[in-house]
Amino acid sequence: MTALDDRFRALAKAELDKNGKSVVFSLLSDDLDGSTYDVNTATLPEGAPVIVPTKALIGTAKDTKGKEFLRGSGPVRAISRESDRTLFVPAVDFAVPPKAGDTVVIDGIVFTVLESDPIYSGELAAMYVVQVKS
Numbered sequence: 001m002t003a004l005d006d007r008f009r010a011l012a013k014a015e016l017d018k019n020g021k022s023v024v025f026s027l028l029s030d031d032l033d034g035s036t037y038d039v040n041t042a043t044l045p046e047g048a049p050v051i052v053p054t055k056a057l058i059g060t061a062k063d064t065k066g067k068e069f070l071r072g073s074g075p076v077r078a079i080s081r082e083s084d085r086t087l088f089v090p091a092v093d094f095a096v097p098p099k100a101g102d103t104v105v106i107d108g109i110v111f112t113v114l115e116s117d118p119i120y121s122g123e124l125a126a127m128y129v130v131q132v133k134s
Helices: 003-019
Strands: 021-027 050-060 085-090 103-106 109-120 125-133
Touching: 003 050, 003 085, 003 125, 021 085, 050 103
Parallel strands: none
Antiparallel strands: 021 050, 021 103, 050 085, 085 125, 103 109, 109 125
């Protein structure tokens, strides 16, 4: 971790918490060792989602006005439309980055993550830019 990581990761988190909208991610638990540990049964439920409440700056997906193009990968590859959104979320809130197939709830509407790209502050991600589709 660099000195810039310490400073800018905290700054990204503080600014998004202050100015962002509350959203809730539901991450598929494949990559999260122990994140869905059930203390009552001492097990990890298979396929159980990990819930991540956070704050996000939300905008319309880039390059969608009057255009259609493929975005995402695998089973969630889709044509982008004007109803798609771009979210900026603080990386420190996530054990692993959001990935294609995860979901996020914004104002009661469920969106599917198409892709997620990091914005680095040094060696670590300070924010993720997440493309979502309703």
